[in-house]
Amino acid sequence: MMIKVFIAGATGWVGTELSKKITQEKGLQLVGGLSRSKGGADLASILNLGNGPIPLFDNITDALDLVDFDVMIDFTKPEIAKSNVIAALKRGKRVVLGTSGLTDADFKEIAAVADEHHTAILAAGNFAITAVILQKFAEIAAKFIPHFEIIDYASGDKPDAPSGTVAELAYRLSKIQTPELAVAIDDTVGRKDARGASINGIQVHSVRLTGHILGVEAIFGEKDETLILRHDAGNGAEPYIKGILMAVNKLSTFEGLKRGLDTVMDI
Template structure:
C-alpha cells in the first residue's frame, strides 16, 4: 500500500499571533509537514524551541523568503505584514510554490498583480481574509441577502493596535458583495450635508466604516436595510487564534485544486453537500 505524500508547508510569520497557532496545528496533523518558517526576528533558530512544538525534526527559521524556499515546500502560508507580504507571495509563486494568503492589508490592485503572476506561472493562490468558519458563513449569507436587500453598509471593528484599515476580512467581503451589485444609496454621498467623511469610505460601491478601539480583537458586521426592516449579520472573534486554524488547514489542503487566484475560503468549500 502506497503512503500518501505529505503536503510540505512553509509559514511566513510563524511566530506571530495567528501564525504560531497554525504551526501548532500543522505539526499535529498527519497529512501536513511543517518544513520551514520565516520570521525576521527569530532567524537562525529552531521553531520547535520557539513555540514548544512536539515535532521531532528541526524546523529552521529564516529571515527571508528566498532563504526559506531553499528547502523544498509545496505551500507557503503568508501571515506577515502587507508591506512585505506581496513580495513574499510573488517570490513563492515564481519558485513553483502554491500560496495561501492570510495577511491582511493587500489591495485589489495587489491581488490583480498577484493573480497575473499566478496565471503566468501556472500556480495557485488562495487569499483568505479570515479563516474562521463563522466569517465564511457571514460572507455567504451576505451575498445571498444582497440579491434581495439592495441597501447595506459594512462596519469593521479591530483593536487599536491594528495598523491596516479596513481589515482583510472587510476587503474580502466588499469584493464579494461588489460582484452581486453596488449598494444602493438613497442620498448620494456627494449630496451629504455636513462632513461627508462621516459616511465612511466607498469601497467597491459600498460604504465601509472602520472602528479601532481597545477591547476589540476582530469583528465584522454587515447591516442590510429596507423600509420597516433590517438584517444584521455579525461575526465577533475572541482573544484566541484557534478559530482560524481549521480553516487554514483546509486552505492548505485545497490550494492545489485550481490554478490562478481565488479570494475567499468559500471557493474551495462545498456548500451543496
C-alpha cells in the same frame, strides 16, 4: 502524499498556533518558517515542538533557496506579504494567504503571476468558518436588498483599515450590486467623511478601539425592516486554524487565484 509546509510569520499570533497544529497533522510536515526577528533560530526549540530542527529565515529569498516545500502560508504584514507571495509563486509554490491590507490591484498582479507559473493561491480575509458563512449570507441578502453598508471592528492597535475580512466582503458584495444611497455622499450636509469610506462602491466604517478583537457587521435595510449579520472573533487563533488547514489541502485542486475560503468549500 506528504505536503511540506513553510509558514511566513511562523512566530506570530496565528503562526505560532498553526505551527503547533501542523506538527500534529497527518499528511503535513512543517519544514521551515519566516520570522524577521528570529531568523537563524530553530522554530522547534522556540515553540517546544519536539521534532526538529525547523529553520527560521528572515527573508523569503534565502528560504526559497535553502528549503524544499510545497505550500507557503503567509500571515505577516501587508508591506512584505505581497513580495513573499510573488516570490513563492514564481518558484512554483502553492500559497495560502491570510495577511490583510492588500488591495484589489495587488491581487490582480498576484493572480497574473499564479497563472503564468501554473500554480495556485487561496487568499481569504478570514478563515473562521462563521465568518465564511456570514459572507455567504451577505451575498444572498445583497441579491434582494439594495441598501447596505458594512461596519468593521478591530482592536485599537490594528494598523490597517479596513480589515482583510471587510475588504474581501466589500469586494464580493460589489460583484452583486452597488448599494443604492438615498442621499449621495457628495450631497451630504456637513462632513462627507463621516459617511465612511467607499470601498468598491460600498460605504465601510472602520472602528479601531480597545476592547474589540475583530468583528464585522453587514447591515441591510428596506422600508420598515432591517437585517444585521454579525461575526465576532475572540482572543484565540483556533477558529482560523481549521479553515487554513482546509485551504492547504484544497490547493492542489485548482490553478490561479481564488479569494475566499468558501470557493473551495461545498456551500
